[in-house]
Amino acid sequence: MEKVWNGWGEAHKQKPLPAIAHQVLTQLLGSATPLPEASLEQAASRLPPSRLPEHELYHIDAETRVRYARGQSLPDWLAFKAGEVGVAPDAVAFPQNRDQLEQLLAFAGKHNAILIPYGGGTSVVGHINPCAGDQAVITVSMERMNRLLSLDTTSQLAWFEAGVRGPDLEAQLNARGYTLGHFPQSFEWSTLGGWIASRSSGQQSLHYGRIEQLFSSGVVHTPQGPLSLPSFPASSAGPDWREMVLGSEGRLGILSEAEVRVQPLPEQERFYVTFFPSWRAGLAAIREIAQRNVSASMMRLSHPTETSTHLQLALPQPKLGRLQRLFRLLGLGDEPAMMTWGVSGSGRQVRQSRRAIKAIARRYRGRLALKGLGDHWRKNRYSAPYLRQSLWQHGYLVDTFETAANWDKVPALQVQMEAALKRAAGDTPLLCYTHLSHVYKQGCSLYTTYVFPAQADFQASLATWQKLKAAASTAVVEGGGTISHQHGVGKDHSPYLHHEKDPLTQAGIQAVFDRYDPQGIMNPGTLMERL
Amino acid sequence: MEKVWNGWGEAHKQKPLPAIAHQVLTQLLGSATPLPEASLEQAASRLPPSRLPEHELYHIDAETRVRYARGQSLPDWLAFKAGEVGVAPDAVAFPQNRDQLEQLLAFAGKHNAILIPYGGGTSVVGHINPCAGDQAVITVSMERMNRLLSLDTTSQLAWFEAGVRGPDLEAQLNARGYTLGHFPQSFEWSTLGGWIASRSSGQQSLHYGRIEQLFSSGVVHTPQGPLSLPSFPASSAGPDWREMVLGSEGRLGILSEAEVRVQPLPEQERFYVTFFPSWRAGLAAIREIAQRNVSASMMRLSHPTETSTHLQLALPQPKLGRLQRLFRLLGLGDEPAMMTWGVSGSGRQVRQSRRAIKAIARRYRGRLALKGLGDHWRKNRYSAPYLRQSLWQHGYLVDTFETAANWDKVPALQVQMEAALKRAAGDTPLLCYTHLSHVYKQGCSLYTTYVFPAQADFQASLATWQKLKAAASTAVVEGGGTISHQHGVGKDHSPYLHHEKDPLTQAGIQAVFDRYDPQGIMNPGTLMERL
DSSP states (O other), X not given: OOBOTTSSSBGGGOOOOOHHHHHHHHHHHOOOOOOOOOOHHHHHXXXXXXXXXXXXXXXXXXXXXXXXXXXXXXXXXXXXXHTOOOSOOSEEEOXXXXXXXXXXXXXXXXXXXXXXXXXXXXXXXXXXXXXXXXSOEXXXXXXXOOOEEEEETTTTEEEEETXXXXXXXXXXXXXXXXXXXXXXXXXXXXXXXXXXXXXXXXXXXXXXXXXXXXXXXXEEEETTEEEEOOOOSOOOSSXXXXXXXXXXXXXXXXXXXXXXXXXXXOSEEEEEEEEESSHHHHHHHHHHHHHTTOOOSEEEEEOHHHHHHHHHHXXXXXXXXXXXXHHHXXXXXXSOEEEEEXXXXXXXXXXXXXXXXXXXXXXXXXXXXXXXXXXXXXXXXXXXXXXXXXXXXXXXXXXXXXXXXXXXXXXXXXXXXXXXXXXXXXXXXXXXXXXXXXXXXXXXXXXXXXXXXXXXSHXXXXXXXXXXXXXXXXXXXXXXXXXXXXXXXXXXXXXXXXXXXXXXXXXXXXXXXXXXXXXXXXXXXXXXXXX | OOBOTTSSSBGGGOOOOOHHHHHHHHHHHOOOOOOOOOOHHXXXXXXXXXXXXXXXXXXXXXXXXXXXXXXXXXXXXXXXXXXXXXXXXXXXXOXXXXXXXXXXXXXXXXXXXXEEEESXXXXXXXXXXXXXXXXXXXXXXXXXXXXXXXXXXXXXXXXXXXXXXXXXXXXHHHTTTEEOOOOOTTTTTOBHHHHXXXXXOOTTHHHHOOHHHXXXXXXXXXXXXXXXXXXXXXXXXXXXXXXXXXXXXXXXXXXXXXXXXXXXXXXXXXXXXXXXXXXXXXXXXXXXXXXXXXXXXXXXXXXXXXXXXXXXXXXXXXXXXXXXXXHHHTTOOSSOEEEEEXXXXXXXXXXXXXXXXXXXXXXXXXXXXXXXXXXXXXXXXXXXXXXXXXXXXXXXXEEEEEEEEEGGGHHHHHHHHXXXXXXXXXXXXOEEEEEEESOOSSEEEEEEXXXXXXXXXXXXXXXXXXXHHHHHHHHHHHTTOOSOSSSOOTTTSGGGGGGTXXXXXXXXXHXXXXXXXXXXXXXXXXXXXXX
């Protein structure tokens, strides 16, 4: 299974852009010219030599260093495709056990080298990108530590090596009748350790819980030695130190192993699509479902713009036409908002939840509960990242950003986020649309996708992205949203962190980093600038 | 509403011990001689003079200093009743707003005085007891900061001053149709700030969530200035600093205000009692209910010893005799285990949950679902602390301890906890019994009550308690339980904290304390000894 070196996933899973999608995009954004793609050899040839000597602990060949140099943000893509990855690690290590991890920490401490923990390399905010500087950098890929070490079916706990990727984790659990239920869009490549270090949330976190709820204990290898967390269902004995590890983004050390709360595979798991006459109606229905303790496994509401874009891309014309006629017949108007939702559990639980959700939806004039479109969502739940390459090949660049906010702020925030993007785009044609997902009683996340044509060259494309990203991030924090609900901080979001973590909070976090990593060798520049 | 100065609650709510209960205790423990009770005046007269000058910020009269000197642990009771409270604060402050809090922090910093935040004084592990030392101590009672400041019914958030007690908090919310749903046994006197600082858990936390889930944001006044937490439904932007405040036990600063997640009062709230032929059968049923996502609002399983003790105390003889005949008729044997459980929500949700719980219980030979005994539990849910005084008056001392552990450890832990107590008691007659409650998919809490006759004098009684407490705590941590599921660490549990917080974890927590409180004036000696 060979990963594409300069994009997402495996080569054989890449799909051409459907003709209809290309047609729609050309109408909306004008035609575009794809940027060229450099080869891996070209990119490797442009790297400066490693500043580290040969050593059995790591690899220093240029191709490996290029492959692990960057993540999956749009700037990362531009850098990979241009064959100019910028700052690359001096070495890449592939430890196979905790001893080798400890050796790496000792080596790095002795040589004052920086360590960057690397899970699946799926970060979209620069978590694993080395910063320029005088210190040598070793990227530590955890991919060879991927085993299920034990499963306690009484307490429903599974102990994994932290480098295990989503599909391998689920396969090892599923074989025993269990699941973790953590399905972020990056599922196919992201890892357990990465989920924990970046406070990840899965598409069905409403049912299975965010990674904060799933992570019960583990071992973090810090420059001061290994730190072990205890395993309890709950405790009142002081601050919960799991929560310091969650979201630490490699700044404390490297997570070698983690215990997670698992559960038996659900008897049934169903997905449906319902339509509302407006965003506002759908929003009210979803809030009520969440606040009334009706147990959905997921809820997602596409704004009318996203709805029509997705339907245009998903359905061939005659089918789409029939659906649009049905919308009008059902009083949904021309621009309904699409709600995708799921229910999981025993047969009886699924029936009861489905009935309760449909009843509330009906009160807000929600219509239909199409299992076909629900199944379509399930089948394609991890395919969006592949679409980036299909769009790339036609000269279109795509990026996303997300936040979470309290319900009272959600309607205005959605408007402001899109308006800020469009203002920042200026004359550059821009398509953008939003959905809400990851629903809580207190609020929900908002997730915005935007597409624009590649500019004249890589640099101009990057400059346009920077303008858009800054505008979007500012709109998010000024509108009362968190700078990230599920992607983390990395380097791209750290300038905005002070909006939610005040100076004393940052000082407290920094005090912990300083205690565990006095040399400052653990992934510096990520999450927070040194105070 | 005058609080009893040397015991629990209000004088007019004290109840005499039922004759039958006295008879049962005399059978089990022999007769006992009550210890004398000193008056408040006597206790006050024995205090050394305050080391602080008169000041408008606080009170220094001896009676006030006695009242706020200790909490509600058994050693605290012995000290109060003996009229020898030991180390008392030099002053007690009653700030009315954030400005006055800041003035107190400035005053304490300038005079190197210790500050002890005081909620309802309900700690049973010494959180608010001053340590002996050279520094003057100011206890800061938050009781005058008790208002609801705002309620957002869209995002279901309520912003309170942190000194609000349980009944006042619920009354202010209930008047608007809302509830927090946090009902610890100390509910009548404990405060929102205390719940947060000690990581409290309510009797219906299964439905409403532990305080960790309910606390969404707030303001902590540290010696370095006020720290503000943001309000989001969820965030992946770095470590969640709420979790550093939760369980900080006054070591970071004083929580002045807190935002909590509230919800509409449930349409229905029902409680039932079901009986199982054995502890083991009840345990298996409860684990299955929790792990199958059946939504109970609470589940509690009394071990047969606790069951028979409670029934003897609750029911007059003819009624008890009829119930015991019914047990035999239903195949429950002579010593069934009593499960108390609740369901909350809409009428339909309550019906569905009740049906699902009864179906699982039946598969483990659980019989009956008595609403009368459920209502009895509800009516008496906060009465156990009053029973201490009734027992005291007959010469019996009572204490409790609790833990939480993963399901695989629960059966052995329950046996070991009780065995350790009995071994430590030696020749002292001892009655002890256990229930499980606060159920999670991963495990549950265990809560043990023990009663023994007062010894010849206060000192001998304290010495016996110390022996029992040490034995119980050791059994808890050696059996894989947390040193506390819901009472916190305070001073009594801090010698055992290292079993679950390893040296690096404690070092990280200490680094935060040092950053916010470099002088070490915030409640020192609580939670952790300085490293």
